[in-house]
Amino acid sequence: MADRAQHPHTTQQAWEETRLETRLMTSAPLIDAQRRFDVCHVGLVLRAVLGVQLVQALGLAMAQETLSQWMWAMGTATVASMSGLLSWLLLVCAAKRLLARLPEWAQWTLPIVLGATCAHGGGRLLEWVGLQPVSPLQHGALACIGALAAAMLLGWLKLRERAQAPADALARLVELQSRIRPHFLFNTLNTAIALVRVDPARAEEVLEDLSELFRVALSDTGARSEGVPLAQEVELARRYLAIEQLRFGDRLRVTWQLDPHCSETRVPPLLLQPLVENAVRHGVEPNDQGGDVTITTRSRGSEVEIRVINSVGAPSRTQGHGLALRNVRQRLRLMHDVAAKLEAAPSPGRFAVRIVLPR
Template structure:
C-alpha cells in the first residue's frame, strides 16, 4: 500500500525545485518592504561605483552621488510601485517579456522624475533624455533579475523547510496516544470517541497536505483547537488549561499552512507534559491597523527544562520569512513572569 499523502508532499517539493521562470516571477515579492530596501541599496551601490570613474576626488564623488540620488531614489520607489501594480500581468508573460516590461517601467520611472527637474535646470548629468531612460532601464533590469535569482536561491531553502516541517508534524507518540484515548472512549462515550478520530483525521490531512498554498489565521486557530481538544482528553482539563483571546478581525491574515499547530504542540510537550501539576496555554490574536499579532504563551515546569531540537520553531520562522519576507516578525523567549512566549507579527 502506498502512502499517497507523503507522495503528494514529495511531489510538491520536486515541483518547487523545478518551477519554471513564469511561476517564479509570480512568486516574486514585488510589493514587500524587503524588495524596496534591496532595490534602493542596489541602485545606490551601482550608481556610486559608476560615478567613481568620473569623479575628481571624494568630495566630487559625494556631490555627484547626491545629485544622482535625487532622481534615483524616488525613481526606484516609483518603479517598485508600478511593478507591484502590474505584477499579475508580468507573471503571466513569457520570461523575456517580463524582463522587457520591468526594463520599460524602469525607463518610464526615471524619465518621470528626471523630466520635471530637467525643465527647471536641476537635473544632474546629461541634458538628453536618453541617458536617464537607459540608466533607469538597466537598473530596473538588474533589480528584477536579482529578485528572480534570489527567489531561485530560496527554493532549496523552502524545500528544506518543508522537509523539516514534515519531521516535526508526524509524531508517532501523539498518534498512538490519541488512538489509545479513542479506544478507551469507544465503550465509555462512543460519540466522543468518534469526535476524537475526526479531529485526528483532520489534523493528519492538514499535515500531509500541500504546503505551498497560503492558509489563514482562522483556519490555523481551528486546527489548533482540534489538537488541543485531543490533548485535553489525554491530560484532563485541570492539568491542561487553554485560554483563548481571539480577535475576529485577525482571522483573514495569511499564514503558511501549519504554522500555528507546531507552536502549540511545543507548548504542550515542553510546558505542560513535564509539569506534574500541568499548566496553562494562552493563544492570543490581535489586529493593529495593517498588522496582525499572534502569540502562544505557556507556563514553564519548575526545575531544569528539557531542551528540544528547535526544528519546529525554526521551520515556522523560515516559512514565515519565505511567505512574508521582511514584513514578518518572529520572536520567542521567556517573559518577565517566567512563561515562554512565541510572538508572530504579520501584514494584513
C-alpha cells in the first residue's frame, strides 16, 4: 500500500491534537486511594527499615559511652523497632483496601494508633524474651515514637501518591498522542478504504484493530492501577503490528517467542505497544528492505523478562526523544518500585529493550 502520510489539513490536525491534550490533562483520573497504603513493595520496606535503623543508631550513639554498650543497645532496640515496624507494614498492607475507603481523618488516625500499638508491642517482646526490662515511662516513649514514625511514613506515602497523578497524566498523554498520531491514523484509514472493495472482511479487521487501540488508549488508567495481564498487552501489540503489516507488507517481519507461564503477570497498561511502535518507526520504516521485530517473554523463577528487539539500518526520518522509554520506565517504577527495571541496549545492527519485573 502507498504510504499516504502527508495530508493537507495540517493546521486542523494540530488544533485537534492540542484540543485532545487539553481534554486529557483536565480530565486526569482520580487518584486510586489504595496507592497511599501500598506498603507491600520490597523497595519501600527496605527504605523504611534502613531509615529506622539509621535514626535508631544515631540516637543510641548519643546515649552510650562505649562501642560495646552501643552494640548491645542496638541489638536489643532492633528487636523492638523491627518487630514493631514490620508488624505495622504487614497490617497496613493487609488492610489497604479498607483504609482506602475510610474518610481522610480516619486514614490518618488509624495508622498512627496502629504505629503506637505496634511499638508498644515491640517493647513487650523485649520483656517477654528477657532481653531488657521496660519501665512504664519507656513504654509510653515507645508508643509515642511509634506514632510519630507512622505519621512520618504515612505523610511520605501520601506525598508519593500525589506525585503519581501528574506522572500518570503525562504517560497517558504521550501514549494517547502515539495512538492518534495523524500519520498512523490516516495510513490506517487509507488502508481500510483501499481494502473495502477488494477485501471487505480484511478492511473490517483493520477497523476493529484500530478501534481496540483507541479504546485502550482512551480508557481510564487510574481504574487499572493494579495492572493488566501481560497476555492482554501482547494482544494489543499484535493488533498494532497487524495494522502495520498491511502497510509495510513483507518489509515488516515479526517474530513472537512467548512463554505461556508469563501470561497472567500484571504489568502497567500500555507497556508493550509503545515499544513495538518505536521498533517499527525507527527500525523498519526508514529502510527500503524493512526490518525485523522480535518480541520475547520468558519466566525466570520469581521474575519475568520481556524483550523487544528490532533491526537497525538507515537512520529514522524522525528523531526520537526517548519519551516512550522514559514513560515505560516511569510506569514500571510506580507499579513495582525497585523490583522492576528497564534496560535499552543499542548495538550495531539492532536495538534491544529488556524489561525485568516480578511475577
